[in-house]
Amino acid sequence: MANNDLKNAKKAKKDEFYTQLVDIELELKHYKDHFKGKTVLCNCDDPRISNFFHYFSYSFEHLGLKKLITTCYKNQSRDLFSKSDSERAIWLEYNGDKNGNRIPDPEEIGINYLKGDGDFRSPECIELLKQADIVVTNPPFSLFREYVAQLIEYNKKFIIIGNVNAISYKEIFQLIKNNKLWLGASIHSGDREFGVPTDYPLNAAGCRQDENGNKYIRVKGVRWFTNLDYKERHEDLILYKMFNAKEYPKYENYDAINVDITNEIPSDYYQTIGVPITFLDKYNPDQFEIEALGIVGSCDFLNNREMEILDKEGNPTGKYTFNAKGTLYRKHNPLVDKKVAAFKDRQTGELYQSIYARILIRRKQQSNLALAAEPKTPFNS
Numbered sequence: 001m002a003n004n005d006l007k008n009a010k011k012a013k014k015d016e017f018y019t020q021l022v023d024i025e026l027e028l029k030h031y032k033d034h035f036k037g038k039t040v041l042c043n044c045d046d047p048r049i050s051n052f053f054h055y056f057s058y059s060f061e062h063l064g065l066k067k068l069i070t071t072c073y074k075n076q077s078r079d080l081f082s083k084s085d086s087e088r089a090i091w092l093e094y095n096g097d098k099n100g101n102r103i104p105d106p107e108e109i110g111i112n113y114l115k116g117d118g119d120f121r122s123p124e125c126i127e128l129l130k131q132a133d134i135v136v137t138n139p140p141f142s143l144f145r146e147y148v149a150q151l152i153e154y155n156k157k158f159i160i161i162g163n164v165n166a167i168s169y170k171e172i173f174q175l176i177k178n179n180k181l182w183l184g185a186s187i188h189s190g191d192r193e194f195g196v197p198t199d200y201p202l203n204a205a206g207c208r209q210d211e212n213g214n215k216y217i218r219v220k221g222v223r224w225f226t227n228l229d230y231k232e233r234h235e236d237l238i239l240y241k242m243f244n245a246k247e248y249p250k251y252e253n254y255d256a257i258n259v260d261i262t263n264e265i266p267s268d269y270y271q272t273i274g275v276p277i278t279f280l281d282k283y284n285p286d287q288f289e290i291e292a293l294g295i296v297g298s299c300d301f302l303n304n305r306e307m308e309i310l311d312k313e314g315n316p317t318g319k320y321t322f323n324a325k326g327t328l329y330r331k332h333n334p335l336v337d338k339k340v341a342a343f344k345d346r347q348t349g350e351l352y353q354s355i356y357a358r359i360l361i362r363r364k365q366q367s368n369l370a371l372a373a374e375p376k377t378p379f380n381s
Contacts, residue, residue, distance in 0.1 A: 017138060017141070017194035017195070017196060017217075017219070018046075018049050018050070018051065018138070018194055018195030018196070019051055019052065019138045019161055019194060020051060020192070020193055020194065020195070021051040021054060021055060023161075023186070023187070023192055024051055024052060024055045025055065026186040027159065027184050027185060027186040027187070027224050028055065028136070028159065030184075030185040030186070030230040030231075030232065031159065031226075031228050031230060032063060034134065034157070034228050035063040035064065035065055035134065036063065036064035036065075037064060037065075037066050038065060038066055038133035038134050039065070039066050039067040039068075039069065039131055039132050039133050039134075040056055040065060040067070040068050040069070040132065040133070040134050040135075040136055041069045041070075041071075041128060041129060041131070041132035041134070041135045041136075041137075042056070042068075042069070042070045042071070042135075042136055042137045043069075043070075043071045043120045043125060043128065043129060043135060043137055044071075044120060044137040044138060044139045044140065044147075045070050045071070045072060045137055045138075046072050049195060050070065050072075052070070052136055052137055052138070053068070053070045053092070056068045056094075056136070057094050057104035057109075058103070058104065060094065060096045060097065060104070061096060061097060061102060065096070066133075067093065067094070067095055067131075068092075068093070068094040068095075069091060069092070069093055069128055069131065069132065070091065070092045070094075071089075071090075071091040071092075071114070071118050071120070071125055071128060072089060072090050072091070072092075072118050088113055088114075089113070089114040089116060089117050089118030090111060090112060090113055090114060090118070091112050091114055091118070091125075091128060092109055092110065092111060092112070093109070093110040093112065094108065094109050094110070095108075095110075096108075120139070120147065120150065121146070121150065126150075126154075129150070129154055129156065130154065132156060133156075133157060134156070134157045134158065134159070134228070135151060135156050135157070135158040135159075135160070136158065136159045136160070137160055137161075138160065138161045138194075139160055139161075139162070141162060141163055144162050144163070144166050144169070144172075145166075145169055145171050145172065147160070148160075148171070148172060148175070148181070148225070149171065152175065152180070157227055157228055158225075158226060158227060158228075159184065159224060159225075159226040159228060160224070160225050160226070161222060161223070161224055161225070162222070162223060162225055163219075163221050163222060163223070164221040164222070164223045164277065164278070165221060166223075166225070167223075167277045167280060167359075168277065168293065168357050170293070172225075173293045176280065176290065177290045177291075177292075177293075179285055180227060181225060181226070181227050182225075182226065182227070182233065182280070182283065182285075183223050183224065183225060183226075183280050183281055183283070184223065184224025184225065184226050185224070185230050185232050185233070186224065187222060187223055187224055188278075188281040188282075189278075189281075190220075191206070191218045191219055191220040191221075191222065192218065192219060192222045193216050193217070193218050193219075194216065194217055194218075194219055195214060195215065195216055196215045196216065196217055197215070198213065198214075198215060200215055200217075202215055202217070204217070206218035223281075233283075233284065233285075234284055234285075234286055235284060236284055236286075236287050237262070237263070237265070237282050237284060237287060237288075238263075239263075239265055239266070239267035240263075240267065241264050241265070241266050241267060242266055242267065242268055243257075243266035243268050243269040248266060248269070249330055249331070250330075251274065251328045251330055252330055252331060252352060253328060254272075254274070254294065254328050254360075255271075255272060256271070256272035256273060256274045256294075256328075256360055257269065257271070257272075257273055257274065258273075258274045258328070258330060258358070259273055259274065259275050260276065261276075262275055262276065262278065262279045262281075262282055265363075269363065270362065270363045270365060271362065272291060272360050272361070272362055273360070273361050273362065273363070274294050274328055274358035274359070274360055274361075275358060275359055275361055276357075276358065276359075277357055277358070277359055279359055279361065280359070286364070287363070287364055288361045288362065288363055288364060289361065289362050289364055290359060290360070290361055291360040291361060291362055292359075292360045293357070293358075293359060293360070294328045294357060294358035294359065294360050306320055306321075306345075306346045306347075307320065307321055307343035307344060307345055307346060307352065308320050308343065308344045308346055309321055309343060310342045310343065310344055310351075314334060314342065316344070320346065321343070328358055330352065330353055331350065331351065331352060331353070332351040332352050332353040334351070337353055
């Protein structure tokens, strides 16, 4: 699977995944008004193949940018920028079209050599970061926590791409909960194709090589992360189902109901609800508030029970755990939850089923009150 390729890349520190231009265009069109008069930094980009550099340099006048800066980690020089064959880290500066053809010509791009290797954490790259208003890039997935922490430390606006699992990182989740970071507008499901270096092994489904020898892999669970607002983020999630206790059971170890599909959040329930982390794709902070992340260390579990792990056939394994892998859990029904691993309470013999990571949310009353107070018209009556 492509996700296995991603894991292997993390282990080898091969985080060179090149975002496709179409994915950049689909996301950045939602933020046009944010860029006027701003300096943009792409600080994890190889200008030989960076579609971020391509997008911003060719859209410089359209967006009304002030300056574009791109840094590269140990760049192998490209003929467009240098005749040297040595491996050097560089940074590029583009201040817009000078000859009227509205194209970023080589002579209009300032080429500067870095003393170090171009790591975003290096002092000279931090100095470039300080100049930027907005950072847009595809940072190393294995350094995502550290990368975001740096952006927050220097109070930068950003649009970056990463894996959806980053939501469950406690540092990232706290930013989401405190409304300092949220998911972007354009990617809500499926996988995305990334370019990879020519020496990257293509040994999984979803990999390909084009007629020019360029290599690509598909990665699941990709999302944009940003702290720039956009109008779609404030659209209410349409709720149509009504609450009933049978359809929406409570967890055994936390006072909240479980909802497996975001669109099935009950419209008349205002207590705590556990939803999948993909709820954040449709999260409107005006409609909901986030209370906690439903894993150990993020919320207070009830009844810390020791349980024996059963296999998918319901047979005992002789292995024990606490709190069913440290997540929220509910009662297990062997007739309904077939071929699903369960847990047997060592003291009571009750069967339970672990629930995948959940975000604990609560519906805001204000949204309904505002709707009720809205004057009726032929369009909303």
